Amino acid sequence: MSAPVMTRTTFTLPFSDPGCLDAREVGGKGKGLAEMTQAGLPVPPGFTVSAGAYREFLAAGDLRKRLAGLLARVDLGDAGSVERVSAELAELLAAQPLPEHLVDEISAAYRALCGHLGVPDLAVAVRSSATAEDSAADSFAGEFETWVDITGVDDVLIHVHRCYTSVFAGRVLRYALERGIDLAGVEMAVVVQKVVRARAAGVMFTLDPITGDRSRIVLESSWGLGLAVVGGEVTPDRFIVGKVGLSLREKVLGAKRVEYRDGTGAVPVEEPRLREFCLSDEEALALAALAKTVEKRHHAPQDIEFAVDEDLPDGENLLLLQCRPETVWSGRHRAPKFEQGAGLMSWITGGIRSAAAAATDAAGPETAPGHTHGEAGHDHG
Template sequence: MDMIRVLGTLRMTDVELVGGKNASLGELIQGLAGAGVRVPGGFATTADAFRLFLQENGIEESINARLRALDVNDVVALAQAGREIRAQVEAATLPAALEGAIRDAYAAMTAESGGTEPDVAVRSSATAEDLPEASFAGQQETFLNVRGIDDVLRHVRLVFASLYNDRAISYRVHHGFAHSEVALSAGVQRMVRSDLGASGVAFTLDTESGYRDAVLVTSSYGLGEMVVQGAVNPDEFFVYKPALNAGRKAILRRTLGSKQKRMEYAPQGGVQTVDVPQDQQRAFSLSDEDLTELARQCVTIENHYGRPMDIEWGKDGRDGLIYILQARPETVQSRTGKTLERFELTGKGPVLVEGRAVGNRIGAGVVRVVRDVSQMDSVQDGDVLVADMTDPDWEPVMKRASAIVTNRGGRTCHAAIIARELGIPAVVGSGNATRELQSGQEVTVSCAEGDTGFVYEGRLAYRVNRVELGNMPEVGMKIMMNVASPDRAFSFAALPHEGVGLARVEFICSNVIGIHPRALLDYPNVPGDVRAQIDEKTAGYASPRDFFREKLAEGVASIAAAFAPKPVIVRLSDFKSNEYAHLIGGPAYEPTEENPMIGFRGASRYRSRDFAAAFALECEAIKSVRDDMGLTNVQVMIPFVRTVGEAAQIIEILGRNGLKRGENGLKIIMMCEIPSNAILADQFLEHFDGFSIGSNDLTQLTLALDRDSGLVADLFDEQNEAVLALMSQAIQAAKRAGKYVGICGQGPSDHPALAQWLMEQGIDSVSLNPDSVLGTWLHLAGETVPA
């Protein structure tokens, strides 16, 4: 009977011997060392050793009898039973054969370290752990910076005892594992000095949407337990796998976390938590090079296992290298079937708190603020659990909650993993939930609006749409989507689609960037208060100019990647002067116009000498997405082109800024939204690769209506005969020229009959709002929309 096994001798076939985590570490060392995946070495005690430990101390039967009689839904009884069983285990003696084997193995590690006793992590690995159907996230303990044989032996006993943590007992019962059939293996692994570097968690898919072509990485300074436990708001990154595999620039998105605390070695052994200096908080904890290397290792691991993976990693601050500390199958999105469930908030109310969204659901209930684990029994079924942070100790009551809200944590912490598995919406890393929310008040928690989760006052109405995603029926044109928000693109791409007919740059400029581009370019000369706001927004980027270019590129790339290889038509910025004036620094650069709707916007702005540098920055971002990341499915669309002469000028300006029509397959589309565009369609089409009809502006300009005025709103009708006549004229001109013509205005989303008419006219595509796609598609196919 083996008491221990060296990690490098293990494979995944050894799960019953050393548990999922330790078997996986062995698999990585044996199978992937040659592929550049770095894993610290060590050894693992066996399940046989654990069972011998229980038997020699005569505690196995008493423990199992106590657990058989326990009602795990009684949190008070659960806490008492867990506490007493753990005390039994901690007081027990390791069998002589096991202690001797551990001493020999640690002595061998010491010899490898040149005679210096190594600092190690002592981790738990349950024999039923990390099966594809069960996450066991954080159910047992991990101890860091353990040094010296006596400390190692003591922590092995503590790891054994952690099999009987309250949350572990509860989890096994709720997931159908018999206590007596689960054994524990202690993994003793050489420490990576990430206390001097950074660490975190990576998933080889998007945890919220299940999108498979991205690696999600969370990262913070110091030892990784801060990220895993949800005690810190980490940086967050998405890396695009196809670009990574092609050796291209691959970072899709970066989000700067606050990273206020760092876990490091304590002088007396063990670990301690310290504050992170402000300048480090305002910088990303991983360089682009480190992030790319980490993502490469993660993809290598995923390819080896043939399934999405959940990976813990660390960057050693001494040698600067990235190491893999754990790898296990991802357990939530992997089990998601082909039914699409979309939650949609229909009520409105004030936002009380916001943070990172976990899941895509909505929950409502009575707030229950819980300040420590001793108050868990106050949580009733359907309550909204609010806490500074949660850890796996809270799992027995998390399943009672309708939603969870925390001050601290990121989307890969234990609480987030468990919330996803339970199907509970969670808003983590809000910063102030325990201050802003009061026990007893009613709230609605929405994670259905993208990366940001919101807590609204009161119980708001919402609906749930469930659709079986089978093969969609054929219709006579392509159904595309209008997409504004990059952080919802992965979810929207799960809908049936033929690409994106309208991706709005101005949404990224206002909601993600939030600063007037000329203020960024003029940064040294802007007033002090504006400069302070710019400094706050641009933290982590080399310069204000880089911030604009990279954030815009990230937003466009996120949408393009989500829908690749289908076309994504990106409309360049179409702000009006009053909308630009609302951005930080905007008033200094914008004219006051009586009617901005037909003023300084669209192509006329791009031609302006005052706006030339800002427009060049926009073009740089688009060029980077296409050329550097290889997302050549991006097409460019120009709005509000008034004259044929202006059309020729714009094509020339785009070419000067690196966006040359036809180069690297670039198509340039024109918005057909002014009556002159339809009337002179043949001439405009000589300069462009096609039209996209903008029904909103075309209607208001044809009928001389201000679409923002409620006084004449009753006359606004995209199906007016004059509007239809111009649309038909544009469609027929494009067909004669053999060029693309689609529509991206609101009309077909609101009026399925208009979509039907457009199909009969021979239009190539209609681009709809995501919530209209399924209904309009089935309407056009003559089928009923599922309830």
């Protein structure tokens, strides 16, 4: 999939732009997508709204002092205090509109993406990419927000704004306080990326996440967007590939009884597919080869989200959605953050929001019913 012809503006950068390689401005997620795009790897096209736009947003409302004052009131020993302050922070940010010049730039970048693909009101994923995210010491993976199936300029702008409010969500605030991270210093970039129409989707590690064995690549995948993994609705298929020679060493059929086709709700998987792997052996090996290439470029173990796009022909349908450094075994002093029987996808990936669910979210993402975090399939886009 070729990169869109987009004009760089002050605060929006297409993945093909060299400026999109600066993690201080586009966050770990944005940088990872740009690196893969510029390396010629198969990535759905999109652009990043830079951290500079977030700074403009805060400056427009003179918010920094007010945010710092609220943060100073948090008492980590009082769970109620964390939630109360988080709610006040979210209310403060939600009340501040995006500055008009940001509205114009983001709108123009989205329309350029739609024009490149020839799809008016293209369905996109709007994905948080914090500048503190995915650091080796303190990974924020899974703490911030992602929404899928967002269509039209107005909805894109609404969800960029919601990414900004997610910086101070209750779980993020608690996570940061427990690790001594000053959230006032965290800045939010936002990725806007074409949604993949996934026949199957999942995640792969370029080492064994249970043992730390670097001679293996481990993949987990489920039908459709994979959102059912969030609530433990499915057990994904698992593939283990030997890194040297790329040989399939093991595969285990999961229990994939439901799937999400478009992010709006689960549907049953038809009987014949219940007994089928959602990836062919050839697809699993081809994905592992891509993972090996990504690891070689970064000189370190990676975890990588992927999808198989049902709209694209074989040979062009394997897409990489995100990559980031593996943070458990790469820091030798740290113990694994999950039990041996736990699924990978439920651990490493970010929060997922469907457009339908977001539309009912009058109080903001933190208080919405059915709000979930920790899934790969969609954050698919």
